[in-house]
């Protein structure tokens with residue numbers, strides 16, 4: 298079994314909770330309230346900057362030039378491709394940029410930045426992998442069920458599309474290669490990092506769904 302297959306098995310209960318979450322259900326049905334999607338887009342714009350930063354850290358710390366190039370391309374794509382999507386929605390819904398990270402975004406971005414800077418590259422790669430992989434799977438899941446006139450069609454098409462699929466495949470290959478080179482203790486840390494980021498993906502959607510803010 299490939300290492301990444303094991304990672305995916307590990308998070309099945311989390312992934313199931315994501316697919317069953319009200320945010321994903323309503324996004325699929327096209328009935329997600331505008332304030333919920335606005336909150337999500339505002340937080341995601343903040344998230345993507347740090348996601349790009351985390352990938353850039355992995356690029357800078359890579360020992361192989363090919364890996365450096367790969368992570369640098371992922372970082373560039375995270376900013377460019379997804380920013381385009383966000384600009385569409387910022388204009389469409391007249392969304393004001395947000396500057397304050399809410400709890401899930403704060404936790405997730407800080408976790409990614411700490412892991413990609415302080416842990417090994419293999420563990421850092423496992424931490425960023427759910428951001429690719431879960432979005433591809435959720436994107437496909439929604440794509441198969443959503444009607445064409447869904448107001449969130451651009452979002453759905455981005456994550457169910459070929460360009461995103463290709464980057465996920467590359468990220469999976471990279472992670473499996475790192476796992477092959479890692480010892481058993483490091484592989485355990487990779488599993489834990491993958492699990493933690495997967496959990497934080499759920500929290501990210503849940504914060505938007507509940508319009509969660511800082512309680513104190």
Ligand SMILES: Cc1ncc(CN)c(N)n1
Pocket residue numbers: 341344345379427428429432498501
């Ligand atoms: C929170 C989050 N996770 C993942 C993705 C997809 N890269 C995203 N846009 N936002």
